[in-house]
Amino acid sequence: MPVARLPYVQHQGLQHPGSVLTLAVTEDGTILASGGSQGTRLWDVVHMSEIERPSGSGVRGATLVVIWARQTEEAHDVLYAGTQNGFFYCWREKDGIFEETFVIQTPDIGEITAMAFDSTNNRLCLCTCNDIVQSWAISKDALTGKWTPTNVFSRKLLNFAPRAIAFAAFDNSQDRDIIVLGLHNNGPIYTLRGRTGEIASHWSVGARIGDAAFNWRDGVVCLEDPDSGPALFRLSDQVKSRAYGIERDRAVVRPRKVCFGEQGTTVVCGSDHGCVYVFDTRSGQKLATLSVGSAEWVQVVTTAEIDDVSVIFAAQMRAMDCSEEILVWKRAQPVAEKKSHRNMVAWFFKALVVLGCLAFVYQNVEPILKGIRKDLPETGTNAQEDA
Template identity: 25%
Template sequence: MQTSQRNLYSLSATLHGHQGPAACIALNFDGTLVACGGYQGTSIWHLPTSNYKMEVPTLAGERGMTTALAWMVKRDNADDALAYGTEDGYLVFTEVFCQLLEGGSGTEITSLAYDANSSQLAVGHRSGVIHRFLIDGGMKPRAMKSALLPLHSSQVVSFGHHGSSGPEIWSFGRDSGEIAIIDENAKVLKTHTTGSVIGHAFMCIKDDVLILDDVSLGVALYKISTAARIRTFAVPGDTRRCRNIAIHDQGTAILSGSDHGVVYVFDRRTGDVKDQIPVGGDWVQSLSVFTQVMFHVIMVANLLQSVDIEGTPTIAVAQSGENVGVNPIQLWTRRASISQREAISTMERIMGMICVVMALSFILQNISPSHFFHLVNGLFGLISSTFRSLLQADDGWAI
C-alpha cells in the first residue's frame, strides 16, 4: 500500500480512464461520484463500484475543454446533477446518466458554485461577468440577474452569507487580487483588496474562515467577518502557478497543490506541515475533498484494493501539467491512528454484548431453567474475557 511521507494517508484507489492534464475535479455531496474535467471533456466515476460511468456527451473539441465543475442536488430529489463550464464559454447541465442542457457562450468559464439551501448556481467568467441561476425542480436553470465587474477576471466564485437580498456570491479576481461580494440584485455590496494574485479560494462560513492561494507565497488564511489576514502557509515551488486549496478533516487541516507533484497537508492551528502526499512529478492544481460516511467502496478492474470507509476524510487529486499523458485520478484517505482503531474495536465489542443480552432476553421466554443455567455459564465466560481485554487496552475509550 502506497502511503504519504509521514504515513498519515494511504492511496485507497486509482481511477483510470482520464487522459491529459486535469483542469478540475469534484466529488458529489454523498461521496459516491467523482467528476474530472480537461481537454478530453468530462469523465465520471461511480465510487462504490469504481465503474467508469460516462464520458462527456459531446466531444470537448465542440465546446472547448472542461474548466469548471459543480454537483447539484435538490432537497426533494435524491438524484445528483452535474453542471460544467468550458473554455469556449458554454454552460452545460448533465443530469447524471440522463438529460443534457446547454446555454450561453462567451469567454472561458473559470468557476462554478452551487448553494443547496437556495438552489442557486453561480458562474464566474474570465471576462468578469458573474451569472446567477435558480435551479428548478427539473434541474433546469432559470437566469437571474448578472453582474459585470470590469477588470476583475474572476478566478473563483463561492456562496457566502444569506442576507436580506438572498445569498451572497463572493467572486475572487485573479490578477486584481480583489474580492467582490454581490447580492441577488447584482449589486456589489463590498470589495476587499488582498494585494495578491489569487490562484484559488475556499470558504467555510460555519468556521468564519477563508483561505486563498496567494500564487507568490502560499496559502493565506483569513477571517471572513473581519477580512483580516491571520497566517500564511508557505508552499515550496520554483514557478508561480495556481494551486487548488481546501479546508480538510473537520477544519483541522489545510491542503494545497504544488508545481512539483506534491499535495501539502498543513496543521491549521500551528501552520506546520503535517504530511506530504506524492501524486507525481508534475504540477498538481486540481484536488477535491470529502468526508465519506458509512458507505462501502469496492475497488475492482485493476484498481488497488477494497476499502470500507466510515467517516474517513478523502482527497481526490490528479496532475495538471501540459505534458501529462495517462493521468489516473488518485483517492487518498486518512489512516486511522492506533487509538482510533482500538476505539472502533471496543465499540464493536460493546455492540456484540448488547446483541447477546437481547438474545438472552428472547431465550428466557422460550427455554427450560436447566438449559438456561448452561447458557448463563457460557455467557459469563464471554463477558469476563471481553472485560479483561478492555481493561488491557490503552485508549479503548478515547473516541
C-alpha cells in the same frame, strides 16, 4: 498545540483518460466527478470504478469546473459542470443512471472559471475568463418536470480575471449576495447583490488570487496566492490571520487549487513541483507532504470524509492529450479504532450465530416436543372415566 494526526497512506488511484482539470466529491463521499480535456467523468469511490456518463466533451470543449449541489426536490446530489467554450450543464441521477437535464451556452462564450450553487433558492452563479459574472435561477417546469435555467443578471468587471465564486452563507435573504474573487489587480474581492449584480462592497488582499475555499462555520476564507501559497483571512474584518508557506518554482507562476479538509481543521494545497501539502488550519504547521512521484504541476486537489476517514484526491497537470492518474490518500485510522471496529464486526457475527441456533432450536425441537406430548397417556377426566 495541533492535535496529533496519523499519516496519510496512498491507496489505489483512478486511471483518467485525458488531462484532469477539476475534481469534486458528493457530500456522502460516494461519487467523484472529474473534468478535463475529454469532458466530465464520474467515479464510484467505494469500488474505485467509472460510472457511465451521459456525454463527452464534443463542441463544449474541456470541462474546467465541476460542483455537486443539493437541489430542491432531488433525492441525490446534482452535478453542474462548466466548460472551455462557455457551456454549463446539469446531470442528475435517476433510478441509478445519470442523465443530462439541460445544457446551455453563456452569451459571452468564454471559459467558465468557477461555479457555485445556493441550495436555499436553487440559484447557480458562475464567472468566465471574460470578466463576466452571471446568476441563474434553476426552476422546474410544472408540465414537463424538467429543470431549466433562467438568467437573473450578467455583469462585467473590468481587469478582473475571476478565479473563484461563492454565495454568501451569512446572508439569509431570498437572493443571497455573491462573492467573486479575481487574479488580477492585487486580488480584488467583490460582493454583488444577488438580485441585480450591483457591487455592494469591494476589498483587495494585495496579492493575486489563484483559488479560494470558504469555511463559513469559522468565518474564514483561504486564498491561494500563486506566488507565495495559501493564506487564511477572517471574513469579519478582512485581516490575514495565517500564512501557509510552500516551496515553489520561481521561474513559473501557476495557480493551484486549495481546499479545507478534516472538517475545516486542515488546509490542503497543490504545488508546481509534484507535492500535495497538508497544513493545520489554526497553527499553520505543515502536517504532511504527499509526493505524487514526479515534479509535475499538481493543479487540482479536493477532500472528502468517507466512513469517517479523511481522504485527499489530487491530479497532476500535463499536456491536454495525456492520460492522468487521480491519486488517492487516506488518513490512517488509530489502532484502537480499528480494534474497536473489528470487535464490533466479531460481535455482530456472534449475534448472528446465536440467532441461528435459536432459530434451529425453535424449528426442530418444538415438533419433537409435540410428538412426545401426543404419545403420553391421557390424564384428567377422560382417564378417570376409563378407570
